[in-house]
Amino acid sequence: MNYRSLLHYLEKNGVEFKENYSTSELVTFRIGGDAKIVIFPKNRRQLIDILRILKNDKFVVIGNGSNCYFTDGFYDGAIIATSKLNSISRENNLVVAECGAPITKVSKFAFDEELCGLEFSYGIPGTVGGAVAMNASAFGSDISTVLKESLAYDICSDKLVVLSNAEHIFSVKSSVFRKSRLILILSKFELQKGSKSEIYDKMNDNISRRREAQPLNLPSAGSAFIKPEQGYASQMIDSLNLKGYTVGGAQVSTKHAGFIVNIGGATAADVNDLIEIVKRKVNEQYKINLEEEIIYIE
Ligand SMILES: Cc1cc2nc3c(=O)[nH]c(=O)nc-3n(C[C@H](O)[C@H](O)[C@H](O)COP(=O)(O)OP(=O)(O)OC[C@H]3O[C@@H](n4cnc5c(N)ncnc54)[C@H](O)[C@@H]3O)c2cc1C
Structure with missing residues (x-):
């Protein structure tokens, strides 16, 4: 990584950044190891300048980290978090x-x-x-x-x-x-x-439906699998009695079988192992290859 130029730019332009930062702080799943650097550009100019500096290096741009999670090991790249570009x-x-x-x-x-x-x-x-x-x-x-x-x-x-x-x-x-x-x-x-x-009624109704159906009390990254053409992943997983199935701290939600939740101390490896088990069991029963919606970054 062109690390010296990057640090020089960040310091010179007063860009907020954190080195050796825990990625679990950046994702709603609350799992993952440290990353080399996390950068919070505060305007478009800074975002583009940083992308120019990093264009040949390892980096990822994230928003609220509500659909992704990082490796348990060290993420040896830059994470660009866009939270300050929010007009x-x-x-x-x-x-x-x-x-x-x-x-x-x-x-x-x-x-x-x-x-x-x-x-x-x-x-x-x-x-x-x-x-x-x-x-x-x-x-x-x-x-x-x-x-x-x-x-x-x-x-x-x-x-x-x-x-x-x-x-x-x-x-x-x-x-x-x-x-x-x-x-x-x-x-x-x-x-x-x-x-x-x-508009208010629809928004209110949507929030109620979310509260009713989704395990909002536990960290997750939303639905773990993309809806296959043949039906709903959650129904297939539920039919195999996998609600509550647990690997380490990762669990198929007891509330919504499409969610994998962090019941405490989950690692990315726990989540990945659980995903593989669910996919294998669904494939054995339904001959369908579920595809992950949640994004694993390593
Ligand atoms: C409780 C819960 C409920 C959810 N409900 C839903 C739902 O109802 N429907 C739904 O679709 N999803 C749902 N999700 C998943 C998630 O919230 C959505 O996919 C959301 O849009 C992801 O936004 P994010 O900013 O968190 O993306 P991130 O997780 O930060 O990133 C997701 C992907 O987008 C890319 N990305 C982010 N910003 C940029 C950018 N500026 N330029 C290019 N690429 C970018 C990242 O690189 C990554 O590949 C839910 C998640 C949770 C935890």
């Missing part, structure tokens, strides 16, 4: 939000502006960057249905690019950001004028 504004029927803005705050902003369309995302614990990269979905909608365009930095060409909805190449729990060297800077969501009380 939200309005342009006519568009809501414009930077990559680090929590998607729930964007949804709440739309509500305040009497704009509907983002209610489904209320309660998803991620940022705009993570939600767009993962095409976050809930209650029959997903990000692709409301996204107009994004501004991204292309590490390969060293250029800012505007991506139309089609250029995001959205699919189930994926987008172009998962398979390229594009880093999302901001997105514009195209919403409709709505009734405040109807």
Whole structure:
């Protein structure tokens, strides 16, 4: 890693960073070992400068870490956390939000502006960057249905690019950001004028459904598996009586079989072992290869 240049830049520009930092502090799963450095750029200029410095080195950009977890060993790279790039504004029927803005705050902003369309995302614990990269979905909608365009930095060409909805190449729990060297800077969501009380009711209903169905009292990274075409992963796992199945501190949630939760002291290895066991058992019974939604970074 071009570590000296990086530190020089960070110190000179007053960028917040932490060395040898525990990744468990950065992810909702609360697991993982230390990382060489975590950097918190406070504006786009800094984000792009840091990406330029790191372009040939090992690094990852994260939002709220609610869909990923790191190795138990040392992550010998840089983690760029976008939490400080979090502005939200309005342009006519568009809501414009930077990559680090929590998607729930964007949804709440739309509500305040009497704009509907983002209610489904209320309660998803991620940022705009993570939600767009993962095409976050809930209650029959997903990000692709409301996204107009994004501004991204292309590490390969060293250029800012505007991506139309089609250029995001959205699919189930994926987008172009998962398979390229594009880093999302901001997105514009195209919403409709709505009734405040109807938007409120939908958001409220969504939060209640989340509280009822999801194990929100324990650390997790959300649904562990992508929904296969043939049905629901959680139903298949439940049918095999795997709720409560535990490896070390990692457990198939007793509340929602699609979630793997950290019941205390879980390691990334525990989670990975549990995932393999669940996948094997589902495959033996249903001849389906479950695919992980949660992202393991090593
Ligand atoms: C309790 C709980 C409930 C959840 N419910 C849902 C749900 O209903 N629906 C749903 O879809 N998900 C759900 N999730 C999963 C997760 O919250 C979403 O996928 C969320 O959108 C991830 O956002 P994040 O900022 O945390 O992403 P992270 O976990 O930080 O990152 C996820 C991926 O996005 C990439 N990424 C992040 N920012 C950028 C950027 N600026 N540019 C390029 N790539 C970037 C990362 O590199 C990584 O590959 C849930 C998770 C939890 C813990």
